[in-house]
Amino acid sequence: MANSNIRVRFAPSPTGPLHIGGARTALYNYLFAKKNNGKFILRIEDTDSTRFVDGSEEYIYESLRWLGLNIDEGVLEGGPFGPYKQSQRKDIYFQYVNILLERGWAYYAFDTNEELDAARALYEAEKRNFAYDTSTRLSFVNSLTLDEKETQKRINSGTPYVIRFKMPENFEVTASDIVRGTVTFNTNTLDDKVLFKSADGLPTYHLANIVDDHLMEISHVIRGEEWLPSLPLHVMLYRAFGWESTMPQFAHLPLILKPSGKGKLSKRDGDREGFPVFPLQYTSPQGEVSSGYRESGYFPEAVNNLLALLGWNPGTEQELFNLEELANQFSLERVNKSGARFDPEKARWFNHQYLIAKSNDEIVLDFKKTLKEKGYTSTSEILEKIIGLVKERVNFTHEIWDQSWFFFEAPKSYDNYVVQKRWKDGVSGFMEEFSSVLSNQQDWSAANLKEKTSALITEKNQNFGNIMNAIRLVIVGGSFGPDLFTIIETIGKNETLKRIKAALEILKN
RNA sequence: GGUCCCUUCGUCUAGGGGUUAGGACGCAAGAUUUUCAUUCUUGAAACAGGGGUUCGAUUCCCCUAGGGACUACCA
Numbered sequence: 220m221a222n223s224n225i226r227v228r229f230a231p232s233p234t235g236p237l238h239i240g241g242a243r244t245a246l247y248n249y250l251f252a253k254k255n256n257g258k259f260i261l262r263i264e265d266t267d268s269t270r271f272v273d274g275s276e277e278y279i280y281e282s283l284r285w286l287g288l289n290i291d292e293g294v295l296e297g298g299p300f301g302p303y304k305q306s307q308r309k310d311i312y313f314q315y316v317n318i319l320l321e322r323g324w325a326y327y328a329f330d331t332n333e334e335l336d337a338a339r340a341l342y343e344a345e346k347r348n349f350a351y352d353t354s355t356r357l358s359f360v361n362s363l364t365l366d367e368k369e370t371q372k373r374i375n376s377g378t379p380y381v382i383r384f385k386m387p388e389n390f391e392v393t394a395s396d397i398v399r400g401t402v403t404f405n406t407n408t409l410d411d412k413v414l415f416k417s418a419d420g421l422p423t424y425h426l427a428n429i430v431d432d433h434l435m436e437i438s439h440v441i442r443g444e445e446w447l448p449s450l451p452l453h454v455m456l457y458r459a460f461g462w463e464s465t466m467p468q469f470a471h472l473p474l475i476l477k478p479s480g481k482g483k484l485s486k487r488d489g490d491r492e493g494f495p496v497f498p499l500q501y502t503s504p505q506g507e508v509s510s511g512y513r514e515s516g517y518f519p520e521a522v523n524n525l526l527a528l529l530g531w532n533p534g535t536e537q538e539l540f541n542l543e544e545l546a547n548q549f550s551l552e553r554v555n556k557s558g559a560r561f562d563p564e565k566a567r568w569f570n571h572q573y574l575i576a577k578s579n580d581e582i583v584l585d586f587k588k589t590l591k592e593k594g595y596t597s598t599s600e601i602l603e604k605i606i607g608l609v610k611e612r613v614n615f616t617h618e619i620w621d622q623s624w625f626f627f628e629a630p631k632s633y634d635n636y637v638v639q640k641r642w643k644d645g646v647s648g649f650m651e652e653f654s655s656v657l658s659n660q661q662d663w664s665a666a667n668l669k670e671k672t673s674a675l676i677t678e679k680n681q682n683f684g685n686i687m688n689a690i691r692l693v694i695v696g697g698s699f700g701p702d703l704f705t706i707i708e709t710i711g712k713n714e715t716l717k718r719i720k721a722a723l724e725i726l727k728n
Numbered sequence: 729g730g731u732c733c734c735u736u737c738g739u740c741u742a743g744g745g746g747u748u749a750g751g752a753c754g755c756a757a758g759a760u761u762u763u764c765a766u767u768c769u770u771g772a773a774a775c776a777g778g779g780g781u782u783c784g785a786u787u788c789c790c791c792u793a794g795g796g797a798c799u800a801c802c803a
Contacts (some may be wrong), residue, residue, distance in 0.1 A: 232803050253758055292798075332801080348730050350799080381801050399733070413750060416801040424803050448732055448798040473734080474796070525740095528752095532741060534750050555741080557734045565740065566752045575766095605775050612765045622765085637763085687762035699764040 224411070224614040225257025226438050229283075229609050230428070230510070232264045233275035234511065236501035237282045239561075240475045240484060243526040247472060247554070249288040250439045250527070253546035262431060263304040266421045272502060275331075282498040286519050300435040305427050309422045312422040315430045316382055316415050324459035325414055326463040327380045328361035329373055347655060350410040353388045382415035384452065384459075397439075397470040397551045404451040412452055414705040425449060429456040432467055439536055441551070443471045444558075470551045473530045474558040478575070494563035498522065516615035518577075521570040529559045539572055555668030579603040585616040593620065595627045601709065609618070626709055629718050630696025637698045638726060641689045647727045649679055649686060650693065663712055665704035693722040 229245040231237060237245075252259040261283070263276055275293070283290065304307060318400025319325035328351075335351070338359075342349035356363060362370040363384070374380065386409045393403045414426040422430075426490075432440060450469060457466040477488040486509060489496035500511035512522050524540055532555075533548045540548070574582070583602050590596065609622040656675055660667065676686050691703050694715070700706060707715050 230803090234803070266803065270802060328801095335801090341729095346729075348799085350730090379801090383801095402732070404732070410799085413801050418801055421801095423801070428803090430745090443797090444733070445797055445803090450732090471733085476796080478739080483796075484759095530739070530740095534742065537743080538752060555734095559741090560739060562739050562753065568753055609765090611767085641763095684762050689765055697764085701765085703762070 224436070224438060225252060225255040226260060226436055227252050227257060227441055228260040228262050228432070228435065228437050229536045230262040230264045230431075230442075231279050232267065232270070233272060233279070234267070234270040235272050235275055235503070236497045236499070238484070238486075239277050239491045239496055239498065239512075239526065240524075242282060242286065242498050242512050242522070243475065243529060243658060244441065244472060245283060245288055246286065246442055246523060246526050247385065247549070247551075250546050250549040251441060252291070254549050258291040259289070260298070260300075260437070261290045261296075261303065262435070264292055264427065265304060265306045266424060266427050268306075268421065276501065278501060280392070285498060285678060286514055286523055305431065307426070308431070310417070311434070312427055312430055316422065316426060318461055319384070319414070320382065322459065324385055326362045326385055327370055327374065328359060328377065328383050328411075328413075329365075329378055329380050330359050331379075351383065352410040353386055353407060356383075356385075356411055367650070379417035381413045381417045383411040384414050384456070385456065386411050386452075392454055394451070394454045394469065396447070397438065397468055399447075399471060399556060402447070402450060402536040404677075405453070406451070409451055409455075409503070412449075418623070425452055425456065427435075427458070429453055432462070433457070433462050433465070436465075437467045439551075440467045441472065444471045444474050457675045470495060470554065473555050475529055476558045476560045478561050478563055483558070488561075493565060494561075494566060511601065516617045517566075517570050518573045521566075524573075525566050525569040530555050539569075539576075555625045565602065567614045574614065574616065575611055577610075579606040579610070582606050582610065582616055583618075586619055589617055589620045590627070593624075593627070597627075604709065608705060625695040625700060626706065629714070629721060630694075631725065633692055633722065634697035637688065637692050641685055641692055642726050643685065645681065646686070646689050647723060649675075650689070650719055651683055651722055652679065653690070654716055654723075657712065657719075658716060660712070663708060665708040666701070668707055669704045693719055 227248045229248045231241055231245075249259045251257070261279075263279075265271060282296065290296050291405075292300065292303065294303045297303075297426055305312075316325060320327075325471050338355075339349045351359065358364075363385075364372070371579065386406050389405065389407050390406055391403055392409075393401055395401050412425055413423050417723075421427075429438075450471070454463075454466070457463050475484045476482065477484045479491055484496060486496055489510065495510040495512045495515050495517075497509055497511045498513065500514040501509045503509075513519070520541060523542055523545065524538075527540065527545050527549075528538065531553055534553060580599070580603055583599050583606060586602055586606060587596075587599075590602070605623050605626050606619060609619055612622050653672070653675060656671055657668075660671065672690070673683075676683055687703065688698060689700060691700070693704065694706055710718075
């Protein structure tokens with residue numbers, strides 16, 4: 220049994236950015252490999268030259284690197300089973316499709332697109348289902364209906380042809396899937412899939428995939444559920460090649476569905492509902508920009524964590540895992556069968572968890588960048604203090620500014636509701652007293668400041684809550700923010716007195 | 729339309745022939761806090777429907793309904 224030698228592959232097509240569904244597939248493959256001391260292989264499936272998008276491969280690599288999913292064998296890494304890019308394996312596929320032809324498992328078909336379209340239209344008009352299959356193949360122009368000489372003549376004269384798989388008639392193919400159990404199909408419902416295209420002389424996914432998985436000694440195929448319908452074809456291909464005894468095991472992952480409404484998660488949903496569907500920001504060759512998790516401020520650990528739990532769980536109540544814990548606990552048997560709706564809210568919550576778990580000095584560098592954009596600088600010491608004060612209130616590093624700007628600049632306006640509620644008779648007078656008390660303080664610690672302020676409130680027979688809120692209004696412009704005296708301590712005496720003066724000018728009546 | 733897959737709180741899920749059906753996100757209330765947030769406590773919230781099998785079904789089987797994927801010389 221190939222069990223002792225776990226080899227899995229992630230096999231994306233370079234047709235654009237990697238979708239988070241793809242990222243999750245990569246993650247599960249990686250996790251499964253790590254768990255079993257196996258190899259994680261990256262194979263680029265670029266057999267559709269028409270859909271190739273420049274830069275996709277780099278994007279895929281950068282995404283996996285960002286997520287920390289290390290590749291053991293691949294296009295860049297090399298390895299004993301290369302090349303790992305299908306466009307470089309043309310000769311191999313050609314050689315193998317010939318085996319199928321020789322054994323009668325495949326045949327040449329000369330039908331043009333126009334002829335096929337016409338046939339489809341005809342069936343549709345009669346409300347019948349069209350398929351190029353066991354029931355119709357004899358009505359088309361192919362090596363089954365032409366005699367050998369005519370077939371050869373056409374091939375030699377350069378007539379375009381495809382090679383189709385000759386699906387056997389009426390029997391049950393059963394395939395087993397690790398997450399779904401046994402799946403059965405009748406071959407009559409399957410069509411004669413094109414194995415080799417005429418347009419570019421390249422194999423289709425089905426052929427290339429089976430040949431490569433076999434040659435690369437892949438032990439487990441872990442891929443999205445959208446591939447489940449082609450599983451019987453793939454099983455039949457393994458049989459046709461005589462590779463059934465070493466056929467990999469299959470695991471079809473549930474789809475990631477859009478947060479609301481119907482269907483699987485798409486690029487549009489992210490744009491509409493304000494969350495990324497791509498790991499990294501992506502700019503299409505047409506210049507269209509799509510947001511990425513990285514650029515939106517997500518930590519890669521958080522993305523791995525949330526993706527891991529979208530379709531899998533360990534059966535315990537643990538929700539926070541690092542990559543290593545994930546790898547230790549992961550199993551294909553505990554992957555869910557049903558599609559999982561993506562929850563942007565919970566995604567943010569995951570990031571929040573990772574943010575608060577980080578030490579302040581891990582965040583400070585990032586915060587400095589935001590600060591620089593705003594035109595401020597400060598020492599790491601002060602910044603770390605501020606981060607510690609506000610990080611529990613935010614989900615992303617870039618939101619720290621929204622909760623801490625008043626450490627750097629005075630309020631530009633005062634919340635009217637709070638003014639109405641707190642700036643009562645006597646408050647202006649109190650503030651003037653307060654200001655002079657503050658200016659006399661040698662000890663500018665939050666503790667001392669608090670003590671002196673409390674004493675003044677008592678002395679002046681003022682309402683404690685009211686005054687405290689009024690001071691807060693003066694300092695930050697509203698009713699929010701962390702401990703008031705810590706803010707005052709941090710911004711310093713000069714700034715505090717300035718803010719009181721400014722507030723008095725505007726609010727004094 | 730056809731084929732296949734799926735179905736536990738709004739969402740992610742645990743569970744599994746006899747349970748007060750558990751957790752998390754979100755939501756609500758209360759407590760703490762000089763504010764807001766955090767935190768803590770509490771609450772509302774689910775086995776799609778119908779038939780079987782069984783002493784007993786949310787759990788097993790069947791049907792229906794709903795959802796999803798696929799149905800290209802795309803992957």
